[in-house]
Amino acid sequence: MHSWIEKQRNIIDFTLSSLSRRKGKNIALLLVYTLLVFLLASVMFFTHALKREAALTLRDAPEIVVQRMSEGRHEPIPRKYIEVLNKIKGVTSVRGRLWGYYYDSVIGANYTILVPENFPYKSGDIAIGSGVSRVRLAVKDDMVPLRTFDGISIPFHIRDVFSSESELVSSDLLLVSEPDYRRLFGTSKDLFTDITLKVRNAKEIPTVTEKIVMLLPDTRPITKREILRTYESIFDWRSGIIVAILTGAVLAFIIVSWDKASGLSADEKKEIGILKAVGWETSDILLMKFWEGAVISLSSFLAGVLLAYVHVFFTSAILFEPVLKGWSVLYPEFRLVPFIDPYQVATLFFLTVVPYTVATIVPSWHAATIDPDSVMRS
């Protein structure tokens, strides 16, 4: 065992001095390789963390949201529908929700306005998201005026500026009481924006949705799973754009690394001949080439993944922000919660480190099987 370790150590030592001989070439390769892993890992970490963020946001969401449809569009839903839905077996709670969008003509931005289930403040109070606070330069206890549907300006007392676990969705949020919401938009007391349902047993959700459509044919039930799926497909689509852009870079890298790894120069071939002549076995030479490929690809991989981690979780993916977060006047200023899926890292590892290492070994194997006496004749 000790001898095996010493042998590896000796061969690694030699490999490292070998690598330092072609310093410029190897450093260039290392940089390109690191950049590639960095880009791929950034996209991977970012989309994954966003999806997780979305899942976190929806964790406490109701199982089913019922919307009323009219002329193919989403319309306010009558209060009386709540009684109908309450009678469906398996449904544990039914609640009417009020939410909409408020256009702020001063800033030219759209806010999401919502009546929460338990608004802790009184009428005339408001809680705002950190994005709104930023653009309106408004802090806690300031007054912020909002215009009603009929053009009257109502001052609201800011009771809270909240920063949530996921700023991505709460940045542009306004929370108001139910009477204030109805006053702002002129919504009748008999109407809600939509109705949410909680279902005790997740397996009953398909049956419940079927019953809803039967009982209230002008409604559309949306399940939590569908919302999650939509989020995922949006993020997948966006990361797909980035990956498509990166494909060119990946191909260029494949060509460079294949050329570097597969084409042994005359010097390298001669060196293999010398090693064989002085008593190295073919397997020793392959071991050396394996370490050579592994040193380059592993260090690039680790550096790339580490940089991607910093990029995504500490600088909020500054390079991809416009594409991946979407376009909005109010950019959420948030930090994703660091999360790494080992399965994804393993996939990236097998897509980058393994092919490179193999590409390094195969041509050397060809060269290493030659008779060492070729050295005598060179």
Add this chain to the structure above:
Amino acid sequence: MMILELKNIHKIFNQGKSYELVAVDGVTVSLEAKKITVLKGPSGSGKTTLLSLAGCMARPTSGRIFLGDRELTSLPERFLTEIRRTSFGFIFQQFNLVKGISALENVMLPAFPLGGSHSALKKHAQELMELFGISGRALSKAEWLSGGEAQRTAIARALINDPPVIIADEPTAHLDTKLSREFMDIVGRLKAQKKTVIIASHDPLVYEAAVIDRVITMRDGKIEGAEA
């Protein structure tokens, strides 16, 4: 005592092709242990080929080679490498040092796959370089060495695994007269250390040296004559 016996050895390159070349043609020769033997002959006479066959660097097309009592001809590549590593030290015509690494690392090179302690190996390599008066150049890169220094490094490398047989192919081809004489002095020291030395050379400074025990003349792949 015979250390190497070659029996009816043929080596044909590109056999069956129009440009087939018979490099060694039915050579039978026994080489004595702890003696210095020179294979002499003009270019293309088959000296280098015979040397590489004797040193397990290549396999003969036909014939049998014995190292002591052990027949080498039928051994698989793995065993041949093992024998090459433990029994032979090679000094090549072009010295064949690996460029870009230090002279010291070049000397240590044949011992790397053996798995010995790195520090002990380094110490042994330094001792050998000291012995040949090149310890001051230990950390110089191979390409910075002069012809004489490069050759001494190559000799130290050939001795690192302490093999009983040293094989040298045209060792003075790139050396001036002074350095060639110094090389022959080193060969004399190797003989004193009970090493068997086999040299292929057409340099009179080598085959006429007093230290030589036997000269074998080759021409057209055959042995013409041997003198003691």
